[in-house]
């Protein structure tokens with residue numbers, strides 16, 4: 028039996044539609060326009076595409092989009108000064124500094140300079156602590172997108188065995204916290220995990236976020252499990268061009284899993300949709316309004 032494909036592109040479109048509805052109501056009922064500022068330092072080609080798409084989708088949802096594109100010679104002090112300006116700007120409800128930053132910049136310092144209430148990436152240490160202790164926080168976009176898809180597919184996740192393969196601060200760790208919040212039994216696996224295939228085989232939910240192309244084959248997957256593939260790896264093709272693959276070997280996993288996200292078109296599109304959702308949430312919180320339903324963790 029082949030798995031159900033979880034269509035992240037379609038799901039992201041439905042999230043963006045909800046966001047646009049909330050934005051229209053905020054404008055009409057409260058005279059508010061949520062504003063998102065994105066800071067890009069340097070010329071990383073993939074980051075340029077992501078930032079362009081963020082700006083485009085922000086505007087399409089009816090929000091204010093501000094972009095700051097800085098050369099890779101920009102000093103840490105200049106970036107920190109820009110963050111301070113954005114923190115103080117009442118028209119900006121969300122601030123995102125695109126990662127990776129150039130090597131001479133301390134990314135932690137920059138992220139922790141963002142007002143936690145405007146930290147729509149959920150990377151600020153205050154938001155990390157709030158999420159880790161089950162309190163209201165800004166939730167990182169990629170894990171939030173994964174959670175939305177899992178909830179839509181399963182309803183309740185309570186009691187399920189989940190394994191998160193990968194322990195990064197921006198995906199693995201917050202994903203594990205969110206699954207724990209749903210009352211899953213959560214294992215965080217990584218490169219040093221003993222007998223990784225056996226650990227993955229026990230899971231009803233597998234979130235692959237390890238950054239290694241097609242590392243998880245179908246025979247590691249428990250029959251019927253739900254597989255969420257966060258990996259976005261560019262690999263060479265025979266014709267000299269390249270293609271994107273996930274951390275899961277899709278062709279073998281699709282024969283075993285109950286449901287699976289493809290790459291591309293799975294988790295990736297949800298990342299930007301959830302950024303828009305977080306910006307609306309930040310705007311509502313800043314103005315003492317109720318949280319937008321269906322857009323938060």
Ligand SMILES: Nc1nc2c(c(=O)[nH]1)N[C@@H](CN(C=O)c1ccc(C(=O)N[C@@H](CCC(=O)O)C(=O)O)cc1)CN2
Pocket residue numbers: 077123124125126127148168169259271290291292293294295296297298299
């Ligand atoms: N400050 C941040 N930096 C980065 C984040 C982040 O969440 N915050 N995440 C990634 C990049 N990223 C968003 O910034 C992102 C990655 C991938 C996609 C996406 O839609 N992927 C498509 C494929 C796109 C392609 O063809 O290359 C897909 O999977 O279908 C969106 C956003 C690192 N930096």
